[in-house]
Amino acid sequence: IDWLAAGLNPGVATIFIQSKVPEHAELHLLLSMITPLGWLERVPSYKDQQAQLQDRDLGTYGFLGYPLLQSADILLYRPQYVPVGEDQVAHVEITREVARRFNHVYGRDAQFETKVEKAIKSLGSRNAALYGALRKEFQEKGDAGALVKARSLVESNARLSVADRDRLLGFLEGSGIAVLPEPEVLLTSTPKVPGLDGRKMSKSYGNTIGLREDGDSVARKLKTMQTDPARVRRTDPGDPEKCPVWDLHQVYSSAETREWVQNGCRSAGIGCLDCKKPLIDKVVEETSAIAKRAQEFEENPDLVRGIIAQGCERARDVARDTLAVVRQAMAMDYR
Template sequence: MKFEDIILTGDRPTGPLHLGHYVGSLLNRVTLQDQYKQYIMIADLQALTDNADNPQKVRDNVMEVLLDYLSVGIDPKKTTIFVQSMIPEIAELTVLYLNLVTVNRLQRNPTVKAEMQSKSYGETVPAGFLMYPVSQAADITIVKGTIIPVGEDQLPMIEQTNEIVRSFNRIYGKEVFPEAKALVSKVGRLAGLDGKAKMSKSLGNAIYLSDDADTLKKKVMSMYTDPGHLRVEDPGQIEGNMVFEYLDVFDTNKEKVAELKHQYRQGGLGDVKLKMYLFQVLNDLLTPIRLKRAELAKNKDAVMQILLEGTQQVRLVAQKTMDEVRKAMHLNYE
């Protein structure tokens, strides 16, 4: 295990995790836990930046996200899982960082701009939402994270974190924090079932790890394919066809996928048959996850204990980090 590098990643508990999370980050986390000191944070405070009026939703989904982590193979003996709101040092560090970044810089953050647009925020944007890149910087640096698994759309967040780190170290004359490096997933953003945007809880176009077989089948059968492919014998388009995009990602039998693509282009392969094949591929993938998740859910107290124990471990790390911060800033009055 390479203790000189620390992995930090996490998810907002606004719903159970979906296939986009699975290929985008969860598989990476399962592999990385055997190579590095890894922390996974459930970002409940960040979830409140656009769910402040529904805290119960966020609270309920902490357990759902935790069950998803454990069911895909995240091992609490190898990975420390913690919840953001129970680490008050993160909030304290966020307040200190806010003095090191301007409002204009936050408004220019491409990720923030894109998410504000998707949520139709203008002048009504909550201050907490606008400043969440600063909170993310505190999330990363409170454990001195050095490698952060992200999608390409999150690269501006890592850039902003490193700007804050450089400012802090320069202003206070001490190398308290290391800069972080992004580890970009090999699989890009997974499109939604409708083919119009990324797979997302808010857009209602996602397949969840917790979906049962019937729900999975209904979702697959509703997937966007080629609107011009009206009859089985008609040639079909592969490009923009969500069924083939998913097969490229999830089917390990690449020769079979190539054969299906050829047949579809030539004509003679119907969408129903093609979707049924994808359903079987995805159901084979999700069945063991689904079964393990159901077993874990029988004892949610034990599952919650995993989170509480991990959080307590991080409290100790966070307290040590803040001792260094206060010393560097001459705030150590004891």
């Protein structure tokens, strides 16, 4: 309900429950057979949370292997890009490493040439002929310029699926395909949203603001939010770049308000509570609007269940296709 109320359109975004798509667990298991423990132990969040949550028993594979489950969540849908926050970039990087290792171990998929021929036809007759000529120039004469042009031709073609694009790129150099394509990170203009204590926002740390949180609670939390530690007194100048409140201003505030914050903070012309006031107004305005929209969905639970059911089926269709390709590559197709 929170996601729908926040504006996700189920006609564009597939909203589903992970546990209703068992292919997630299967791909996670298969990937765990080829992933070195050392890769998981060096994930930054693994070490950070061990240090931050010392009162919890984290000595389990469930905790250690969680980044690999995230990798399975991503790779199961073979995306080209993954929209994440700055703190999740490391998870996408390990996902790329896992995909690269899988592709190295299991190589080409079955019927590679047949699928390449079909993908070439998808380019259109003129581009297909150009692709063939450029590939020949590169493979027979070693023309690096032809390779660059051919790659550009493939990557700029919007009609190709991610899998077909990867097949054609691999075919250029005479190699196989990436069974699991390596996804790229997609960051927003403000890739970091801090928690109330300056650390990353996490329910585990208890430093979050709920999407539908009561306005008085939001105001109370933001008023006590950590600021630049250099501003001990009201008359001390500060540096917005060292203040987590500034990160929220970059998300919510207009250019005019951000300029006011920069000038006022650095000159001690405004205090921290002054700085937070317009931010509080904007955040409360947003959470109140989300809460209002959420009420409509709460009053119509059958609509929500229907959206989730459709999303689960849509997700399973894609997940089944990926698992079929993975099993075939691993010679586990027992038909």
